[in-house]
Amino acid sequence: MQLRLILNNISVIEIRGESSVDVTDITCDSRQCGTGSLFFAVPGHLSDGHHYIDEAIRAGSRCVICERDIPEQAGVTFVRVADSRRAMSRAAKNFFGNPSNELTVVGVTGTNGKTTVTCLVEAVLKAGGLNPGVIGTIEWRYGETAVPSRNTTPESLDLQRILRTMADGGVTHVVMEVSSHAIDMHRVADIDFDLGVFTNLSPEHLDYHGTMENYYAVKKSFFQHLPKESAAVINDDDPWGKRLTREIGGSITTFGMDKTCHVSPTDVELGLTGLKSRLETPRGVLTLESPLMGAFNLSNIMAAVGTCLALKIDNEYIVKGIETAGPVPGRLERVPADEDIYIFVDYAHTEDALRNVLETLRVFAERRLITVFGCGGERDKTKRPLMGRTAAELSDCVVITSDNPRGEDPQAIISDIERGVDVAKIDTALSPGRAGTEQRGYLVIEDRAEAIDWAVHSARTGDIILIAGKGHEDYQIVGDRRLPFDDRIAAARALASRHSRSVS
Structure with missing residues (x-):
């Protein structure tokens, strides 16, 4: 793909060199550069990609996107932008052909419960005969493919590459964990989410965010930037969730213990071998059994049910999926x-x-x-x-x-x-x-x-x-x-x- 096409809708300060040069791959890791690679020099917490530009060029890169004025080198095109990380997200979307547009994508965010909710939704989608993919803390997977994860939410380049692989592999729905770091670092900025799910918010990552208010603001920004036609599923038991519902508006499904929620439980039985409950929903009562333990997992189940209702999955598949979803690795x-x-x-x-x-x-x-x-x-x-x-x-x-x-x-x-x-x-x-x-x-x-x-x-x-x-x-x-x-x-x-x- 030509560089000029990759730069579509990216705010460019300056281009020095040919914009028609062909790009074979994109990366922010100089060790992965080869002939024809586009290298993004991204400032980081531990290292600065600008220090590795020469290494990337020696490896074969002929295009560099950076934030600083770098001395010209023969045969190399330099593109200066205000924010390399933000530009990288948009470039990845362009390079991989906007794969999220070919998928139904659900983003699950919150301090706890993300992995369990994604696994539950995956099980329901499978029960309904669909072909889901999952991206999360443990791994990203679809069909017979499973690759261990290093981050809850991959870097934007890797994320768009994974989504393209899934779309080409026949995946219909992607359920992914969305971390606060990923939101703040623009890793998910160019994904067309169909649905956002909020599980809860409690003190975590305050070394990064500083305060709970900042932490909440990042989570809120995820929902504020969802496409207009998207919907949200929010935990009404969580005070931050209540606030989120008030502040974002739009199409919202709430879940929680209060009967005013769209999804709420009755006749709850909790045991060492799992739980049983009847859930009141806008589509009638669902009687569920699950091998998951504890009240917090009942909340996760309600989040998954609310998500699947918003996705218009039939009740029978919701019940079947929740009941057949086994324990999540490393979660009780x-x-x-x-x-x-x-x-x-x-x-x-x-x-x-x-x-x-x-x-x-x-x-x-x-x-x-x-x-x-x-x-x-x-x-x-x-x-x-x-x-x-x-x-x-x-x-x-x-x-x-x-x-x-x-x-x-x-x-x-x-x-x-x-x-x-x-x-x-x-x-x-x-x-x-x-x-x-x-x-x-x-x-x-x-x-x-x-x-x-x-x-x-x-x-x-x-x-x-x-x-x-x-x-x-x-x-x-x-x-x-x-x-x-x-x-x-x-x-x-x-x-x-x-x-x-x-x-x-």
Whole structure:
């Protein structure tokens, strides 16, 4: 495709060189450049793409879009714009032929619940004989294709490439998670969404947004920029959701516990094996069963039902899809155990998510609720003491450990968590050497595998163990290393060790 076509509807300050040059690929990673590549020099938090322009040109790039006045080089076209990232989003849409226009696209945004809602909607669409694709925290997938994700929402270039692949592969609907970072960084600015879904809002990413008001404003902007004919599905139980409904207007489907919502529940039964409920909807009552646990998952189910109603999916397929949708990887995922203990792995890495999961499990704990968790490094530090407080309030035993420390000192992160622990409500006398004495309190075991092992060996009949924070992740980031680590595998190994000791 010629460069001039890629630049369609992009505000250009200056072009130096030929605009008719052919472009074979577009990228913002100089390592991916080849002959005929268009390179975007994008300023970032950790590095600046302008520093890699020469590397991109040496690799074969003959076109560069940048924000600065770069010295001319023979045979290279430089395009100067005010915002490289914003220009990249529009260029990607042009280069890949606006694939979202060929699809029905649903964007799910909110602090928690995005992955579960996308999986539920996917199951309903499949039940209705449609061919959905999903883009999210775990992976992007359609048909027999599944590719692990590195970000909740990919960069705009990757996103448009994925959408083109899906459109060419016969996908009818795409359900994607939309993070606040993706909205703010224009990754989704040039996708034609048919529907936006708001799950909830609670403190997260405040290291990036600064305040909850700023965080909300970014989420709100997603809905404000939806095409006029698009619709929204909003959680009315969430105060930010109520405000969003008031402020954006348009075609809105609400869900929540209040009977005034478009989707609301009656006759709710919550258990360790799932939930049952009747949902009142504008299209009649839906009687549902699901293997998902907890009131927060009832909210996720209502979000999915509201979404599918807005998409005009028949009731029978909604019921079938919700009932057949299995547990989402790393979301209150149970680790099989032969003994009378329950072990769950969950992705909860915010105070609100941790509280939801602990309140769900607290009801079913016949004896102790043991929580193993940590907080990620180089991420919002304000949530660390909040999560420590919540874990201590709702658990009998808490093991504070390492999560993904990245470039931070794990002990410093743990100290931040400990500041939230109310020692008046939970004892500090837990000792690794006293495992199995049915003690209550908290302790610190920095090594995550050892922390999980302690919890499993300490558990007795009727205890529930929650391993929180990493969920589906199969790695641990320590420094700049991405090490293999899976909470589910670590728990299974600890169970095997526990069993071998009991029979020896």
